[in-house]
Amino acid sequence: MSSLPETTIQETNLSKQESSQLLQQLRTLLGDDNVSAAAVDRLAACRDYWPMGTLWFLEGKAPALPDLVVWPRSTEEVAAVLTLARKHGVPVTPYGEGSGALGGVIPLRGGIVLDMKRMNRVRHLDRENLLVTVECGLNGALYEEYLNRQGFTGGHVPQSIRCSTVGGWLACRAAGQFSTRYGKIEDIVASLKAVLPDGTIFQGRPVPRSSTGPRLDHLFLGSEGTLGVITEAVLRIWPLPEKQALLSYAFATLEAALEAIRRVIHSGARPAVVRLYDYVETSHHFPETKEAEGRCMLVLISEGHSDIVAAEAKIIDAYAREHGAVACGPEPVKHWLERRFNVSLASTLFRQGAVVDTIEVSANWSNAASLYHAMQEALLKVEGTALASGHWSHVYPDGAALYFTLCGFPPGDKADYYKQLWEAAMTSCLALEGAISHHHGIGLHRGLWMDQEHGPGLEVLKRIKKALDPDGIMNPGKMGLEEALRWRK
Amino acid sequence: MAQVNRKQLLDCALCPNMCRCECPVVQAWGKEAVSPSGKSRLAHLLLEGRLSWSEEFLEALSACVGCRGCQTLCPFPELDLAEELLAARQEASQAGVCLHQVAPYLGNLKKFGSPYGQGRGLAPAGERGAAVLYFAGCTAAANNPQSVETALALLEKAGVSYQTLDEFCCGYPAEIWGDLELARQLAADNRERFAASGARTLVTGCPECRWTFTRRYGAWGIELPLEVVDSTTFFLGLIREGRLQPRPVQGIDTVTYHDPCLRARLEEDWERPRELLGLIPGLTLVEAASSKEKVRCCGGGQMAQLTFPALAETMARRRLAELPAVSAALTDCPFCRESLLVGGGTVMELTELLGRACIER
Ligand SMILES: Cc1cc2nc3c(=O)[nH]c(=O)nc-3n(C[C@H](O)[C@H](O)[C@H](O)COP(=O)(O)OP(=O)(O)OC[C@H]3O[C@@H](n4cnc5c(N)ncnc54)[C@H](O)[C@@H]3O)c2cc1C
Ligand code: SF4
Ligand code: SF4
Numbered sequence: 001m002s003s004l005p006e007t008t009i010q011e012t013n014l015s016k017q018e019s020s021q022l023l024q025q026l027r028t029l030l031g032d033d034n035v036s037a038a039a040v041d042r043l044a045a046c047r048d049y050w051p052m053g054t055l056w057f058l059e060g061k062a063p064a065l066p067d068l069v070v071w072p073r074s075t076e077e078v079a080a081v082l083t084l085a086r087k088h089g090v091p092v093t094p095y096g097e098g099s100g101a102l103g104g105v106i107p108l109r110g111g112i113v114l115d116m117k118r119m120n121r122v123r124h125l126d127r128e129n130l131l132v133t134v135e136c137g138l139n140g141a142l143y144e145e146y147l148n149r150q151g152f153t154g155g156h157v158p159q160s161i162r163c164s165t166v167g168g169w170l171a172c173r174a175a176g177q178f179s180t181r182y183g184k185i186e187d188i189v190a191s192l193k194a195v196l197p198d199g200t201i202f203q204g205r206p207v208p209r210s211s212t213g214p215r216l217d218h219l220f221l222g223s224e225g226t227l228g229v230i231t232e233a234v235l236r237i238w239p240l241p242e243k244q245a246l247l248s249y250a251f252a253t254l255e256a257a258l259e260a261i262r263r264v265i266h267s268g269a270r271p272a273v274v275r276l277y278d279y280v281e282t283s284h285h286f287p288e289t290k291e292a293e294g295r296c297m298l299v300l301i302s303e304g305h306s307d308i309v310a311a312e313a314k315i316i317d318a319y320a321r322e323h324g325a326v327a328c329g330p331e332p333v334k335h336w337l338e339r340r341f342n343v344s345l346a347s348t349l350f351r352q353g354a355v356v357d358t359i360e361v362s363a364n365w366s367n368a369a370s371l372y373h374a375m376q377e378a379l380l381k382v383e384g385t386a387l388a389s390g391h392w393s394h395v396y397p398d399g400a401a402l403y404f405t406l407c408g409f410p411p412g413d414k415a416d417y418y419k420q421l422w423e424a425a426m427t428s429c430l431a432l433e434g435a436i437s438h439h440h441g442i443g444l445h446r447g448l449w450m451d452q453e454h455g456p457g458l459e460v461l462k463r464i465k466k467a468l469d470p471d472g473i474m475n476p477g478k479m480g481l482e483e484a485l486r487w488r489k
Numbered sequence: 490m491a492q493v494n495r496k497q498l499l500d501c502a503l504c505p506n507m508c509r510c511e512c513p514v515v516q517a518w519g520k521e522a523v524s525p526s527g528k529s530r531l532a533h534l535l536l537e538g539r540l541s542w543s544e545e546f547l548e549a550l551s552a553c554v555g556c557r558g559c560q561t562l563c564p565f566p567e568l569d570l571a572e573e574l575l576a577a578r579q580e581a582s583q584a585g586v587c588l589h590q591v592a593p594y595l596g597n598l599k600k601f602g603s604p605y606g607q608g609r610g611l612a613p614a615g616e617r618g619a620a621v622l623y624f625a626g627c628t629a630a631a632n633n634p635q636s637v638e639t640a641l642a643l644l645e646k647a648g649v650s651y652q653t654l655d656e657f658c659c660g661y662p663a664e665i666w667g668d669l670e671l672a673r674q675l676a677a678d679n680r681e682r683f684a685a686s687g688a689r690t691l692v693t694g695c696p697e698c699r700w701t702f703t704r705r706y707g708a709w710g711i712e713l714p715l716e717v718v719d720s721t722t723f724f725l726g727l728i729r730e731g732r733l734q735p736r737p738v739q740g741i742d743t744v745t746y747h748d749p750c751l752r753a754r755l756e757e758d759w760e761r762p763r764e765l766l767g768l769i770p771g772l773t774l775v776e777a778a779s780s781k782e783k784v785r786c787c788g789g790g791q792m793a794q795l796t797f798p799a800l801a802e803t804m805a806r807r808r809l810a811e812l813p814a815v816s817a818a819l820t821d822c823p824f825c826r827e828s829l830l831v832g833g834g835t836v837m838e839l840t841e842l843l844g845r846a847c848i849e850r
Pocket of ligand 2: 500504560565
């Protein structure tokens with residue numbers, strides 16, 4: 001028997017007897033190779049990329065361990081596992097590639113971790129309707145690579161594309177870097193297949209739209225494994241863009257830049273990438289661009305049909321100049337394209353004892369600038385915070401997403417500091433009517449503010465949960481649907 | 490003893506697995522524990538003494554084919570995860586932990602100098618004292634002796650006087666399996682035998698042997714007394730000099746080339762095999778969906794066929810799905826050839842094709 005580390009927020013586990021009985025039953029259902037009770041697999045499934053998980057790892061601890069890890073290969077196998085789990089009241093937590101930023105995969109009550117990675121096939125490519133059917137354990141970069149080889153793009157490039165699954169995107173309502181043109185995952189998904197906690201298979205239909213009651217597929221978007229397991233999806237795709245324009249502008253103030261972006265979007269232009277950096281991030285990311293010194297950098301990519309790209313570039317240029325921007329050419333955009341997946345600094349800072357995190361929220365244009373200032377001020381007030389820089393991305397006619405990068409060297413307990421930091425961020429965001437998450441989702445940690453986010457609306461979500469999962473087996477303790485007993489404010 | 494660079498290992502352990510799409514092991518196996526960062530996290534906890542060594546932990550750390558797919562995307566320029574994992578595995582041996590599936594091969598290595606056992610190595614042939622020493626490597630000698638015969642026939646045809654020895658393993662498998670002591674012993678024996686042979690050039694058809702001779706022996710404190718050349722480069726030279734004259738090969742017109750990872754990634758040599766193919770008349774080369782420095786391992790790296798056969802087969806099938814439909818798939822490595830054979834198509838080492846182009850009618 002291998003040793004396992006101490007856990008920090010584990011609530012319960014199965015008894016040895018329950019675990020070994022379940023192991024036998026699951027082996028019968030799925031075959032020996034697709035079920036494991038081995039320490040090595042239980043340990044690997046203990047966490048995602050939530051910073052507290054990382055901090056505990058540095059102390060040699062694990063957040064919580066499952067009793068078993070299971071690798072289903074088909075929707076039917078998922079259904080069989082859920083049916084069995086429900087019969088015995090065993091918790092089930094889906095696991096994609098563990099890039100989630102909020103502890104969503106932590107198996108707080110042990111039980112089964114359902115690792116989706118062996119469901120990774122592309123099922124069907126429909127060139128006429130620009131649809132592709134894939135299994136949900138498929139890695140994002142391999143999905144995009146498959147499409148590129150066929151002359152298409154999925155239009156969804158989160159920074160975590162290389163380390164996340166299609167199922168994780170759907171489960172977290174993810175957003176990619178090119179989302180202003182192609183949409184977020186909820187715009188990209190045409191339909192999905194999901195297994196409910198009682199083993200029932202839900203199969204949506206990939207129609208362009210319907211007026212046949214609430215769109216049930218969308219119930220599972222953002223459900224983070226609490227309502228069932230998404231096993232397959234039909235996603236919209238696009239022909240590879242024929243033309244790309246790389247544009248960048250330096251603005252004297254964040255306010256001027258936000259106003260220019262708002263007007264671009266209101267004009268009807270839909271550049272794929274729109275990213276506006278504050279002063280700190282501009283100097284950090286674009287030190288070579290002299291024109292951007294002491295200014296805020298806006299990078300944009302317009303892509304698609306060459307006529308559309310030309311028109312968009314013209315519109316963007318006109319509004320940018322009208323708001324006093326200096327054009328900086330394609331170089332800063334190329335620099336961003338090259339560096340956009342590099343998150344090495346976080347590793348280095350963690351290693352040096354820092355607490356590092358990112359917080360993404362969203363706001364209407366009317367509050368956009370004030371939300372940035374208010375959140376930044378609140379974050380920097382928390383003792384130990386060394387950095388709270390931000391950028392805007394993912395733009396809509398009614399607003400945009402604001403993304404903070406945080407780094408602190410806490411004077412005392414790291415977990416206490418971490419909670420204070422988030423309390424400051426969430427409270428200041430809610431005060432200005434922002435949404436507490438734009439795309440990372442809720443997971444375990446952000447569940448602490450779900451009641452404030454939704455008010456009485458949370459009750460609706462809880463009732464849906466109760467109706468679909470009366471025994472509460474699916475990813476228990478998450479999304480603020482019930483209290484996590486060992487992770488409280 | 491090679492030391493783990495703990496700082497680099499920790500950087501990797503703290504990374505959100507930003508290269509996992511290029512790790513053929515985790516993509517084929519689907520187990521979180523064998524993802525690049527998953528392995529680093531485990532190794533870190535073991536080396537910190539937070540966990541104690543066990544066979545299942547060692548197995549996860551051994552699930553690496555050394556392909557360096559991770560390095561192609563890694564933001565840490567100094568980090569070579571495959572090397573850190575090799576070094577970490579030596580610590581398991583110190584703790585007395587070994588993989589059960591490795592034990593018989595390691596036993597064979599110790600007793601017979603070949604992981605495949607007695608009488609599976611190459612026998613001495615050619616001219617004693619000849620300047621060229623042909624080194625087949627354990628896998629070609631044991632499992633594809635025709636390719637070795639072809640290589641020797643090509644040397645003869647070109648008028649190169651050569652010799653072969655009663656071959657011992659290069660030592661790399663011993664290191665892979667956690668026995669650096671044995672690896673060094675084999676290396677020292679090889680140096681003696683190579684020196685005694687009087688040869689000035691060692692030609693080998695195995696990239697893992699070549700890599701070991703040229704890059705690992707130095708780290709183990711062993712200097713070889715002769716130059717080491719890969720068979721493709723050597724035969725290419727003979728063609729250029731007009732000493733080998735390839736003709737069209739019957740039944741083979743379109744080919745693809747699968748780059749062995751070490752050759753493509755660590756030696757950054759993907760042109761010479763293609764140049765050689767270009768010198769065989771009547772061949773059209775169709776590139777694989779990912780090739781050259783972007784190649785994906787076929788499951789042959791670090792002898793995974795022996796120790797992780799099911800995984801290696803899945804990896805091979807994934808790789809085969811990337812190869813175009815052609816009359817023959819070519820490669821430059823005995824392990825790759827063996828891996829790719831699971832698909833049932835025609836798979837050959839370059840030497841074998843060249844043999845048909847130069848020797849057979
Ligand atoms: C460096 C980095 C950059 C990131 N950039 C972005 C970004 O640009 N945009 C963005 O949106 N997010 C981003 N994220 C967050 C994260 O990558 C996304 O949330 C991603 O969608 C998670 O996918 P995953 O496969 O890793 O899921 P996991 O982390 O494994 O799981 C996330 C949650 O989804 C559930 N889940 C997973 N698969 C299924 C399934 N098939 N059915 C039901 N539930 C399931 C899990 O139970 C868990 O609650 C980033 C994260 C990192 C570490
Ligand atoms: S090898 Fe590099 S990219 Fe891959 S997990 Fe480690 S640090 Fe991250
Ligand atoms: S060297 Fe290859 S097998 Fe090993 S961790 Fe890197 S990508 Fe995976």
